[in-house]
Amino acid sequence: MSPATLDTKLAALAGASPAQLREQWLEVTRRPLPRVSPGLLRLALAWELQARVSGGLPRRVSQKLEQMAAAKTSTRDIQPGMRLVREWNGKVHVVTIAEDGAIHWNDRAWKSLSEVARTITGTRWSGPAFFGLKTKAGRAA
Structure with a gap:
């Protein structure tokens, strides 16, 4: 996905209905739909789209977040x-x-x-x- 295409997709999220957001979540992530508000789903979709272009979080950051979430x-x-x-x-x-x-x-x-x-x-x-x-x-x- 090109940066221009990303910008277009991100801009489209602002006007998307809750049903469109849910549909796009399933299409983009192929993961179960989280039980969150449309606003939070919009932010999560924006992150997913940007992560596809930029490669997401560095491995070390992901590990640190997982460790913090597990709290062990x-x-x-x-x-x-x-x-x-x-x-x-x-x-x-x-x-x-x-x-x-x-x-x-x-x-x-x-x-x-x-x-x-x-x-x-x-x-x-x-x-x-x-x-x-x-x-x-x-x-x-």
């Missing part, structure tokens, strides 16, 4: 300047987060905390959980 765990984001320290099998491991957000451990840059945790332990770990950034909801981090 909470994960602090890494910040430039952080030093994460973890003892594993009698050895202390220090990970630093550079100003550009790069993750450094053992004189090397890593793609993720999980990659570092996996290398340290030899098993699959959630990096945020391994370094204490992911906690059960209700606990202080």
Whole structure:
């Protein structure tokens, strides 16, 4: 869908009847109709249409929203300047987060905390959980 077509579809939502909105929801999403007001359905349709053009939310944002909705765990984001320290099998491991957000451990840059945790332990770990950034909801981090 081109940006011009998107603009036309978004403008048409303003004058659409509730029946037209419901029909368009089913056509666009192929998901069950949510039980919301026509105004909210109009906004949801607008988001769906725009997400198709722009690709939607980044994976990390979607994961964070799902985690918040489940309310079971909470994960602090890494910040430039952080030093994460973890003892594993009698050895202390220090990970630093550079100003550009790069993750450094053992004189090397890593793609993720999980990659570092996996290398340290030899098993699959959630990096945020391994370094204490992911906690059960209700606990202080």
